[in-house]
Amino acid sequence: MLDTNSVIKELFSGLAALAVTRVEGAGAVIVVHATTRGGPVVCPACGTPTAMVHAFHVRAPADLPVDGRPVTLRVQVRRMRCQIDDCAMKTFREQVPGLLERYQRSTIRLTGQLRAVVQELAGRASARVLPALGIRAGRDTAIRSLLKIPLPDRPTPIVLGIDDFALRRNHDYATIVINADTGQRVDVLPGRGGQVVTD
Ligand SMILES: [Zn+2]
Structure with missing residues (x-):
């Protein structure tokens, strides 16, 4: 009750x-x-x-x-x-x-929590953790919130990790670039594939 x-x-x-x-x-x-x-x-x-x-x-x-x-x-x-x-x-x-x-479909304080989780657990892990917290955000919502986080200045990373995500199934993709040494997100780029990474 x-x-x-x-x-x-x-x-x-x-x-x-x-x-x-x-x-x-x-x-x-x-x-x-x-x-x-x-x-x-x-x-x-x-x-x-x-x-x-x-x-x-x-x-x-x-x-x-x-x-x-x-x-x-x-x-x-x-x-x-x-x-x-x-x-x-x-x-x-x-x-x-x-x-x-x-125009937002989440309150500012919910968006803040969502971003905090996604920032720590970039990508697939956050999509598994958020439902356990009672936050109903699919992976795409999580990634969209990630795209809106301003990027702080960071030293140039030596080793990069790269993953891509579907923003809409089979349509829009984004590529996330992670500093493999620190695990910190370096950038999120629209699109995917070798050309995006090269650019
Ligand atoms: Zn008026």
């Missing part, structure tokens, strides 16, 4: 930008229903605050697992209407800074 209160408590510190309305814990996935906190939102085009709601949308990003079980948020966000007549932005969707990035 899921202790709803403990789930809310565990999630709450990171979800302070939201008002949690309900938690469903009966299925394989814990679903947390929430709304944004309301109040006026500043128009991104003209900078004028508006409290006029044009419509509601639901965003359903994956969030950090609880108790090894995957969590999906169902967040009702508002589409606001700018009240300045000659503003170029008639309506705009409110954002949830610090928690949700525009």
